[in-house]
Amino acid sequence: xxxxxxxLSAIExxxxxxxxxxxxxxxxxxxxxxxxILVHLNLTRDNEVYTATRPVLxxxxxxxxxxxxxxxxxxxxxxxxQTFTPFIWIILMWNNERVSWDPAMFCGITELSIPKxxxxxxxxxxxxxxxxxxxxxxxxxYITYDGNVTFEEDxxxxxxCKMDVHKFPFDTQSCNITVMSILHSVxxxxxxxxxxxxxxxxxxxxxxxxQGEWEFxxxxxxxxxxxxxxxNWDQIIYTISMKRRxxxxxxxxxxxxxxxxxxxxxxxxxxxxRGDKLGFKVTVLLAISVLLLILNEILPSMSNRxxxxxxxxxxxxxxxxxxxLETVLVTHLMEKDSQQKGVxxxxxxxxxDLEGKQDKAASPSSPAxxASPSSPxxxxxxxxxxxxxxxxxxxxxxxxxxERLPSGPQVADGGPAGGDAHLWLMVLQELRELKGLALAxxxxxxxxxxxxxxxxxxxxNVGFFIFYxxxxxxxxxxxxxxxQS
Numbered sequence: 477x478x479x480x481x482x483x484l485s486a487i488e489x490x491x492x493x494x495x496x497x498x499x500x501x502x503x504x505x506x507x508x509x510x511x512x513i514l515v516h517l518n519l520t521r522d523n524e525v526y527t528a529t530r531p532v533l534x535x536x537x538x539x540x541x542x543x544x545x546x547x548x549x550x551x552x553x554x555x556x557x558q559t560f561t562p563f564i565w566i567i568l569m570w571n572n573e574r575v576s577w578d579p580a581m582f583c584g585i586t587e588l589s590i591p592k593x594x595x596x597x598x599x600x601x602x603x604x605x606x607x608x609x610x611x612x613x614x615x616x617x618y619i620t621y622d623g624n625v626t627f628e629e630d631x632x633x634x635x636x637c638k639m640d641v642h643k644f645p646f647d648t649q650s651c652n653i654t655v656m657s658i659l660h661s662v663x664x665x666x667x668x669x670x671x672x673x674x675x676x677x678x679x680x681x682x683x684x685x686x687q688g689e690w691e692f693x694x695x696x697x698x699x700x701x702x703x704x705x706x707x708n709w710d711q712i713i714y715t716i717s718m719k720r721r722x723x724x725x726x727x728x729x730x731x732x733x734x735x736x737x738x739x740x741x742x743x744x745x746x747x748x749x750r751g752d753k754l755g756f757k758v759t760v761l762l763a764i765s766v767l768l769l770i771l772n773e774i775l776p777s778m779s780n781r782x783x784x785x786x787x788x789x790x791x792x793x794x795x796x797x798x799x800x801l802e803t804v805l806v807t808h809l810m811e812k813d814s815q816q817k818g819v820x821x822x823x824x825x826x827x828x829d830l831e832g833k834q835d836k837a838a839s840p841s842s843p844a845x846x847a848s849p850s851s852p853x854x855x856x857x858x859x860x861x862x863x864x865x866x867x868x869x870x871x872x873x874x875x876x877x878x879e880r881l882p883s884g885p886q887v888a889d890g891g892p893a894g895g896d897a898h899l900w901l902m903v904l905q906e907l908r909e910l911k912g913l914a915l916a917x918x919x920x921x922x923x924x925x926x927x928x929x930x931x932x933x934x935x936x937n938v939g940f941f942i943f944y945x946x947x948x949x950x951x952x953x954x955x956x957x958x959x960q961s
Contacts, residue, residue, distance in 0.1 A: 508583035514590070516577055521594055530664065531572035531596050531623075538663060541598050542569045542670040543655060545697075545714050547680045550690045551632070553639075553649065553718075555776055559606065560637035560651040562716065565683075568627045569670065570598065575623040589616040595625060598665060603654045603711075604635035642781040644774075645725035646959045648693070649718055656702060656711035667710035669697045676714075689724070693717040730785070733767060733792055736760050737948060740796050744941050748806050748933065757800045764793050788955055795948065802940045806933040813929035 513519075519526060530539050544567040552561040572595060579586050595617060609632045618626040637651035657665050671679075673696045680695050694717045702709040740760050746753040768789055775783055 506583060508585060510585065510588045513577055513582055513585060513588060516582075517575060519575070519590065519594055521591070523594075526572075526574060526595050527593070529596065530660075531570075531574050531625075533573045537573075538666050539570055539598070539660075540666045540668065541600075542668055543567065543600075543712055544670045544676070545653070545655075545695075546676065546683055547692065547695055547716060548630070548683060549686045550688060550692065550716075550718060551686075553637075553651075553690055555639055555641050555644070555774060558637060558639055558776060559634060560604075560649075560716075561632065561634050562651075562653070563630070563632050563685075564653070566629050566631060567670070568598065568600070568629075570625055572596070572619070572623045572625050575619055575625070577621050579621050585621075587618055587620045589618050591615055592617045592627065595619070597627065598667075599658045599660065600655055600667070601658055602633060602635065603656060604637070604652060605633055606636055607634035609633070639776070640780070641775055641783050643959055644783050644785050645720055645722040645729075647720055649690075649720070651716050651718075653714040653716065654711055655714075656709050660709075662701070662708045662710050665710070667699075667712055669699055669712050671697070673697050687718075689721055690718040691721055693719055729767065729771070730788070733764065733789060734952075736764055737792050737796070740799055741945065741948070743799075743803075744937070744944075748803070748810055748937065754800070754803055754807065757796070757803055761793070761796050761800060764789070764796060768793065784955060784958055791951055795944065795951075799940070799944060802936065806937050809929040809933035809936075813927035813933075 532539060546565045547562055548565055549563040550561075551563055552559070554560075575595075592615060597617075611630075611632055613631075614627075614629050620626075633653065635651070635653065637649065639647075639649050639651075641647060655667070657667065673694070676697060677695045680692065684692055696715040696717070698713045698715070700711055700713060702711045740757065743753055743756050743760075746756065771785065771789060775786065
């Protein structure tokens with residue numbers, strides 16, 4: 477039986493045809509291991525033949541390195557520092573002319589993985605990288621029987637990216653990842669992409685894990701030469717295009733600024749005679765200032781073009797400031813007219829004092845002072861002054877209206893039991909008459925036509941409101957067109 481198996485094996489090797497071996501031959505098949513291949517190749521960590529120099533038998537032959545790159549995730553895009561942090565997957569393939577074996581001699585083994593320190597690797601770097609990746613890297617490489625070496629690695633890249641934030645937050649950014657050799661020129665190492673842009677973009681969309689604020693658009697690949705003196709280096713440029721999702725910035729920034737603009741427009745409905753309008757406008761202006769400080773933390777300090785969002789905030793801030801100055805002017809003009817035609821301040825205080833004393837006299841809980849029936853009325857001097865005023869209301873006949881109040885003794889005739897009550901009724905009636913006279917005096921002083929400065933302030937207010945609304949609508953329309961272009 478053993479002889480028959482050996483004969484069949486010899487015939488199979490000579491004819492290169494697969495022959496069936498009887499069941500008894502299975503127990504005599506050769507057992508192979510990966511270590512046998514390493515021993516056959518004399519591939520060890522200390523063998524400098526495989527690690528010291530480029531893996532070519534003729535030094536005039538360049539080593540061709542094929543490369544693929546896929547984007548797994550967009551981790552961070554920081555406009556302030558102009559940095560871009562993607563998580564990428566890199567595949568490198570090249571041929572080692574010193575590595576080869578016959579799979580038939582090793583039970584059909586065509587590939588194996590070995591530690592990457594045992595073989596030469598191309599000295600490639602990413603030129604935009606600004607920070608080293610401290611994550612654990614793949615410790616192995618794959619080699620095939622014909623010398624092809626495959627190295628795969630996941631890498632977190634912190635790179636620089638020249639960003640154009642002119643249309644922030646409706647912007648589209650393109651960041652490059654440039655891979656090239658440090659020392660080997662094109663005469664020693666050729667670097668070529670293994671896949672085209674369309675294939676890489678489709679593969680990236682399938683394996684994309686997270687995008688966050690950014691939406692992945694495309695991944696383009698180009699192969700260029702880097703020329704320095706009389707030397708040329710191959711470089712592969714991967715351009716990652718992405719679009720920002722603007723919803724968060726619209727809700728947190730653009731809409732609040734627009735709402736503050738609407739509040740400033742609504743302040744024109746507040747009366748200019750009071751100081752509340754001026755305080756309201758100052759408060760809105762301070763709120764816009766806080767949003768500008770937040771914007772300063774987002775945008776870079778230097779940019780080729782002014783961001784549209786900065787123009788949006790500055791113009792609205794300037795419009796609100798101009799509205800505040802207009803309010804100050806209108807208030808000043810109205811106060812100027814009031815000083816020329818207004819009632820002295822002591823007369824307004826007089827009316828308020830009369831109202832307070834009337835409420836006190838009408839209150840049932842007020843303590844009744846023991847006033848003597850023969851004591852004169854405490855309001856007669858004030859009433860006499862109001863009755864003698866030229867602003868006092870006139871009767872149709874031209875004579876002043878004058879009613880005679882009952883004196884103290886006449887009230888006292890009502891009887892001893894109701895003397896105090898009649899006295900308080902007399903005081904209340906007199907207070908009502910004094911209040912009416914005082915209010916008539918103030919109304920007559922203010923009841924005329926508005927003065928010149930008041931009419932001018934009203935015209936300025938109406939004209940500025942129309943101008944304000946027209947400029948705001950025109951500016952917002954222009955900003956929307958610029959963001960959509």
